[in-house]
Amino acid sequence: MGTSADQHLRTDALRASIRAAGLKVTAPRLAVLQAVQDNPHSSTEQVTAVVRAVLNGSSSQAVYGILAVFTGAGLVRRFDPPGSPALFECRVGDNHHHLVCIRCGAIRDVDCVVGEAPCLAPSDTSGFAVLTANVTFTGLCEECQNPPSDAIPV
Numbered sequence: 825m826g827t828s829a830d831q832h833l834r835t836d837a838l839r840a841s842i843r844a845a846g847l848k849v850t851a852p853r854l855a856v857l858q859a860v861q862d863n864p865h866s867s868t869e870q871v872t873a874v875v876r877a878v879l880n881g882s883s884s885q886a887v888y889g890i891l892a893v894f895t896g897a898g899l900v901r902r903f904d905p906p907g908s909p910a911l912f913e914c915r916v917g918d919n920h921h922h923l924v925c926i927r928c929g930a931i932r933d934v935d936c937v938v939g940e941a942p943c944l945a946p947s948d949t950s951g952f953a954v955l956t957a958n959v960t961f962t963g964l965c966e967e968c969q970n971p972p973s974d975a976i977p978v
């Protein structure tokens with residue numbers, strides 16, 4: 825973290841983006857947006873833990889509500905990886921995709937392959953006008969493919 829002057833500028837920027845999304849600025853909303861910016865791909869529980877360190881008494885229910893409002897306003901993107909709770913990130917509007925490690929749950933962003941939505945064309949659209957494609961690639965991250973040798977039981 826930088827100086828308090830940096831934090832002041834940052835809070836101003838967060839305030840501006842909440843306003844730009846047409847929402848009222850509140851202390852819990854500021855804390856939630858900052859937490860998601862600092863910790864991309866966080867679950868509601870993870871965001872709540874970060875927010876609690878700043879604002880005592882924040883409930884996960886309240887954080888859940890704020891994340892839902894942010895998602896609806898396009899400030900935050902919700903991502904539902906297979907077999908784990910919904911995750912939130914501030915990288916919105918670029919139709920990027922995700923790599924998910926099936927062993928440790930590590931998540932990496934992958935840029936949209938063609939640079940604009942939808943990234944992929946389905947073989948049959950059934951008459952739909954396709955807007956976006958959200959691709960989740962699953963596999964083993966680098967660390968899970970090559971566990972350190974001292975982690976192997978003897």
Ligand SMILES: [Zn+2]
Nearest residue numbers: 925928965968
């Ligand atoms: Zn892994």
Ligand SMILES: [Zn+2]
Nearest residue numbers: 913915922933
């Ligand atoms: Zn992402």
